[in-house]
Amino acid sequence: MTSIRALEFFSGIGGLHFGFNASGANGQVLESFDMNQQANDTYKLSFGKSPISRGIDRLMVKDIEKYNANCWLMSPPCQPYTRGGKLLDDQDNRAKPLLHLLDQLEKMKTPPQYLFLENVKNFETSRSRHRLVTLLHNMGYVFRECLLAPYNFGIPNDRLRYFLMARLRSSFDISSSATSTTQDKTDPKPVKFDPETEIIYTSWPLPAFVEDPQKSHQQHTFDIPELQKFMDENEKDGKDYHLSRQLILERPNFRFDILQPSSTRSACFTKAYGSHHVAGGGSLLQTQKMDQQEYDYSNSESIADLGLRFLTPTEVARIHVFPLDEKHGSHDHFESTTDNIESGSSSEHSSGDSLTTVRPFNPRLAQGPEGPFLRFPDKLKALQRYKLLGNSLNVWVVAELLRGVLFADHPGTPRLEYQLADDSDNESNTEKSAAGSSNNVESSNGGKHDITKSEEGVSDKTQDDPQKDESAREAKRARVD
Ligand SMILES: C[S@@+](CC[C@H](N)C(=O)[O-])C[C@H]1O[C@@H](n2cnc3c(N)ncnc32)[C@H](O)[C@@H]1O
Incomplete structure (x- = not known):
């Protein structure tokens, strides 16, 4: 099975790496890059490996190609696109490392199959984004863009961010089904690409890559937990x-x-x-x-x-859904995932034709029992921790976008229901792990993040005819496989 080999650019305290782990995708983050010393110290303590501290704007194609990575995760500086940063866009020096990476991407012999980028609201109207999506289109990528906040995923926090998920068209078995907004399937002549007409989705879930992007998706509504569940x-x-x-x-x-x-x-x-x-x-x-x-x-x-x-910084980290090493922490307030499954609250979205699955927010799914966990060096004061967290992102949102969109049909990506592998009181769960259906994601420090996938498609409690459900799912799998 091909595994995802990811590079994490602008790694900060590792929000993308934690999100990658929490997505349950089959693969690992090979290397990370950042030049902020405090962020790198935190990253090293959390993952056991220090990011490369050389400026990203100095990385050349050969420096990147040596990893033979097939996925880039990026969260470049946001100041060029904020009012506080004077909205200088591509004229801001802080936009240079991203633009430089795009120049390198264009020159790669084997460009990554998957690309994920996070930035602030406003990026979607920037020249930098224009350059990004035009390049991706010309290189044969299809992509989905969205502006979403944690509350769209059931988390009581407003942090509206731009996300882009891109995938090489040639990586689809049925490449004709992988569509971008400007492509009309009935017309063999390619429509001229216009970045301005691309859809920016503002609700979750999004159409999967193999679906018609114009297809409307109803926003999923979640029960949002009270803040006290995140409090010390x-x-x-x-x-x-x-x-x-x-x-x-x-x-x-x-x-x-x-x-x-x-x-x-x-x-x-x-x-x-x-x-x-x-x-x-x-x-x-x-x-x-x-x-x-x-x-x-x-x-x-x-x-x-x-x-x-x-x-407190810990409370903010919990709201950002960073995995924390807490013996009796806020996670105790959240149901075990088995309860979720039994109450039928984890479901495939819409009763038939969406490939994107929605899972209810549950921080217990964002971390493995052995870590890796977010760990700040003792020497970092509260203000420094707030700063690093403020620069970071919501781990659950990243995990869901990776799991539900970017890697949705990558072999090994969990699709429907989840159970924590350490729910040892659940016998069938243990049996499934023993039978090899657990999805072990090796983290860069060798720690395992175990998400055991329940039998795909069997436990969607929202529908009542199991046989009919199974054939519907078979039909859907046929469209992606
Ligand atoms: C928006 S933050 C990303 C935060 C990260 N996603 C996290 O979870 O903490 C942008 C990061 O880019 C880093 N950065 C900015 N310019 C850089 C450069 N030229 N080379 C390497 N890293 C850079 C900053 O140090 C900062 O950590």
Whole structure:
């Protein structure tokens, strides 16, 4: 079975690597590249291997080809596409490493079969994106683009991001089925490619690569868990994160985004979160006077008594669904995946013709019992941790886009239901593992991330005629296989 051999560019603290692991795809991240020392120290502690710290803008084709990788994961700097970064786009020096990588991509003898890119909202209207998608189209890639936030996947957080998933057309067995928006299947003459007319999807799930991109997909609605499921249980853990009365009183009319533990939303945590100078870039948690749910910002005194605090870096990491080594952590609040399956909440989306599967958010699926886990070096202070987390991404969102779209028909990618391999009380699960149906993803430090795939297609509880269901699935498999 061909495995995915991925390179991770702009690796930061490894959000893409964790997302790759959590997708359950068959393969591994071979190498990562970043030049931020604190990020690299964190990465090394988490994965046991340091990223290459040489500037990405200095990598040449031969430096990349030597890995014989078939997948590129990229999350380039976002400042060129933000107002704070002056929206200089491809004229910003910080866009250079991405543009340089694209130049190298064009020269590769064997370009990667799979490509994944994450960036901020606004990238979709940039010249950099124009260059990216035009190049991909000319090189024979088909791609899907979307603007999605964690709440689209059932996570109480707003972090709207641009994602692109691209795949070489020649890698499809039935290449004529792999479509981009501008291709009309009934017309043999290729339509002139226009990046402006490509669809940017804004709901989840998306059409799979072999589906007509114009086909409308109904947004899946998830039950979004309350924030308290992500909170440190011990209130002492948050004590250093309280805002002083003085800081609040100094800021009349400053509209802090205030959350209660029962909230099912939170604002985007930026790299400025936690800074007492800014007191912005993310939500604050109310810990006192819980009956007060309306806030008079012109009366700072009334806000000052609410016991407002920042979420701790660990809490932010949980919301970003980073795997953490917690003996009794927030994961205990989430059902075991077996419960999910039995309640039928993990289902193939739409009753027939979508190839994309939707799985309910469950952080227990984003990590293996042995790690790798996100580990910050002790020397990194809270502000440095917030900064690294603010630069990072949501692991679950990446995992779902990889699993459900980019690698959807790659041999070994789990499609329908999931059970944790360490749910040892589930006998049939253990049997399946023993029979070799477990999908072991080797991480770069040799740790195993075990996701045991339940028998594909059998346990979709949303439909009631098993025989009919099975033939429908066979038909669908025939379209991709
Ligand atoms: C948006 S962050 C990516 C964060 C990452 N996805 C994560 O999970 O933490 C962009 C990263 O690009 C790195 N970077 C920027 N310019 C670079 C260059 N020329 N060479 C290598 N890395 C670079 C930064 O250090 C930063 O970690």
